[in-house]
Structures are given as structure tokens and as C-alpha cells.
Amino acid sequence: MIAVTGATGTVGGLVARLLADDGPVRLLARDPARAAELGIPGEAVAADFDDPASLVAALAGAHALFVVTANPLRPEHDPNLLTAARESGVRHVVKLSALAVADERADDLITRWQRRNEDLVRACGLPWTILRPRSFMSNSLAWASSIRTRGVVQAADGTSRNACVAPEDIAAVAALALTGGAGEGMTYPLTGPEALSAAEQTAVLAEVLGRPVRFVGTTPEQAYEAWSRRYPEPVAQALLHSARRQRDGAKELVDPTVEKLLGRPALTYRDWAHQHRHDFL
Template sequence: MIVVTGATGTVGGHVARLLCADHPTRLLGRSLSRLRAVVPAADVVTADFADQSSLERALEGARALFAVTANPLEPAHDAHLLAAARTAGVQHVVKLSALAVTDDRADDLITNWQRENEDRVRASGLAWTLLRPRSFMSNTLSWARSVRAHHTVATPQPQSRNASVDPRDVAEAAVIALTTAGHEQQEYALTGPQAISPAEQCEHLAQVLARPVRCVEISLERAYTAWAQHYPQPIARALLDSARRQGDGAKQGVDPTLARLLGRPATTYRAWATDHAHRFS
């Protein structure tokens, strides 16, 4: 049995659907209805990261765990999940982290939280695999409403490049690590096949949609104000720090690891945009 956390999220949902097709899989979360919407026939169980005993019950009988946590303001969630995994006899944890942990210049809340999570995984006594993706191509879905209504994307630093990755590729790599041997005690940098800027992404969207998509630059200060309206201030500040590092070129390195794991080239942004064109129309 493989247990998937974060199944209602972007990568976790893809992992759940891939695993459930061929492997005994259990989806763990707080809402049965939301979990069942991911894979209607899946084995689903409710648990709360704040309640270790509920996690122990959810992990009973599991051989492997795909671990996704989402709240850097609650570091105890990861501690509870790993402790429950040990108690339940889980053998292998595949943890979704972030490539920013390898950047010495990254000292923001989210990156330091991920570093601490990785340290916990290494110290857990379990077999582990760390997945470190760059930013997800699907983050550009936040532009969809503006593209539909105004044919416009407003973004800071539109010429800065990021080797963003298709979350479906990350999910496929996770399934490989969860279901095949040889990935224990490995750290995988997962990037797309090229570094691409927001302006270039808008060009691809325009071509896919066959209509103009205008990229408009906004200041980092304006972007921070928008983030602060949706996230707690420490998280908004971390997003600002991350954006500044992208502007300094920290996120444009392309790594061949993902293509090696998948046995094929990593998905391009153009291919991702083509598959998701309906979301922008």
C-alpha cells in the first residue's frame, strides 16, 4: 500500500491518479469528498497533520508514503507525519521539497522550512527520496482570469527566466521513486527543459490561443501588495524574496535529472500550454 498526502493539490493529485491505476493506494486528507473527487474509486481516509494519532491510523499497513505538506507556519506537521510513518512501519518516504534549498542565497521562510523538512526526513531512520522541483508551469494558471477577460498578464520582472517544470512530470518522477528500486537516499533536482520568462510564456499562450496575450510589467512592490492580500505577511515576504532571486538569475539553471528519470525529454511550456488552453479560453 502506498499512501499519498496532498492528493487534492497539483502534484499530489497527479500522483494519486497515476498510482491508483496500477498500485494499491490510499489518499490521506481532511475532506473525504474532496479526496473522492480526485479518484472516485480510491481508498480514502481522513487525518489531520496536527493530530499524530490520526496519521498513525491512516498510515497503518502502508509500505511507502508520498509526503506533501503545505504550511510553512506549521513545521510540526512534518514532524507528526514522519513520526506516524515510523510508528506505522512505513519503509520509504518520497518527500516533495523545492530546488531553492540548494541556493545559498535563499534564506526566506519557505525555503528554510523546506530545508528543515529535508533534515527531518534524513534523520527519520526511513528510506527516503527528496524531490526538488523548480516552479510549476501550472502557476501560470493564476493568469487565466486576466487572459480571458483582458488578454493581459501583469507580472513583475517579465524578462526574468525560470526553468519551470510541468507538475505532471514531477508526479511521474514521484511514482517511479515510489514503485521502483534504486531511489533510496537520493536527492533529485527536477527542472523543465529550458529556462523561460513570463514574457516568453505569454508569447506561447498567444500562439496556442490564436489571439494576443499582452505581458505588462508591474513593480515588485505592487506584486508584494497583492501577495500580502492573499497570504500571511511572512509568506508574502518569502514570495518577494523568491521573485528577487529569479530576477538575479538564480532560477534559470536546467538540470538533466528529470529526463533521465522519465526516459524522455521533460515537457516544454508550449506543450503544457497546449494541453491547458481551455483554462485560458
């Protein structure tokens, strides 16, 4: 039995679908009905990161666990989950982290939280694998509404590049690790095969969609104003710090790990855009 957290999210749901043919999958969710509504394969069980007892019960009988946590303002979630994994007899933990952890210049709230989570995984007493993806290509879906209604992409800094990675590739590596096909005690950087700017992504989307799409750049500071309306102040500040690092070239490096592990080229942004063309129309 493989247990998957974050199954109603982007990567977790993909991981569950990839594992469905390899054996039983258990989906840990605060709202199990949501997993069923999304058609995610597996046994959905109630589990709350704030309730350790629910985690122990949900992990009973699982031999591997995919760990996805999402709230840097709740640092207790990862230790609660790892403690429950030990108590339940889990034998391998695969943790979704972030590539910013490897950058000494990254000292924002979110990166510090991920660094601490990685330290917890390494010290938990269980075999582990850590995945460090660059930004998800699916972040572009935030532009879908403005593309549909106005033919516009509005984003911070259209010139700085990011070697973003397809969630499908992250999920494929995670599934490989969870089924024993990737080494324990390993930390894997995961990027796409090229670094693109938001303006270059916009041009790809225009070509794939067969319609004009115009890029409108904003400064990181203008983006921060929007983030501060959506997120708590510490998170908005972390996103601003991340945007400034990208502007300084911190996210351009392309790593070959995805291709080495999967035995095929990593998906390009164009590949991903073709697969998700319907989401923008």
C-alpha cells in the same frame, strides 16, 4: 499500499492517478469527500497533520508515503507525519521539497522551512527520496481569469527567467520513486528543459490559444503588495525574496534529471500549455 498526502492538490492528485493501475492507493485528506468530488482514484481516508493519531491510523498498512506539506507557518506538520510513518511501518518516504533549498542565497521563511523538512526526512530512520522541483508551470493558471476577460497577463518582472517544470513530470518522478524505480537516499533536482520569462510564457500562451495576450510587467514590490493581501506577512516577504532571486538569475539553470529518470524529454512549457489549453478558454 502507497499513501499519498496532498492528493487534492496539483502534484498529489497526479501521483495518485499514475499509481492507480499499480496497486492500492490511499489518499490522506482532511476532507475525504473532496478527493471523491475531484475523481481522484484511491481510498480516501480522514487525516489531519495536526492530529498525530489520525495520521497513524491513516497510514496503517502502507509501505510507501508521498509527503506534501504546504504551510511554512505550521512546522510541526512534517515531524508529525514522519513520526506517524515510523509508527505505522512505512518503509519508504518520498518528500516533495523545492530546488531553492540548494541555493545558499535563499534564506526566506519558505526555504528555511523546506531545508528543515529535508533534514527531518534524512534523520527519520526510514529510507527516503527527496524531490526538488523548480517552480510549477501550472502557476500560470493564476493568469487564466485575466486572459479570459482582458487578454492580459500581469506578473512581476517580465525579463527574468525560470526553468519551471511541468507538475506532470514531477508526479511521474514521484511515482517512479514510490514504486522502487528511483534510488533511495537520493535527492533529485527537477526542472523543465528551458528557462523562460513571464513575457515569453505569455507569448507561448497567445500562440497556443490563438488569440492576442498582452504582458503587463510589475515590479517585485508591486507584486508584494498583492501577495500581502492574500498571505500572512512572513509568507509575502518570502515570495518577495524569491522574486528578487529570480530577477538576479538564480532560477535559470536547466537540469537534465527529469529526462534521465523518465527516459524521455521533460515537457516544455508549450507542451504543458497545449495540454491545459482548455483551462484558459
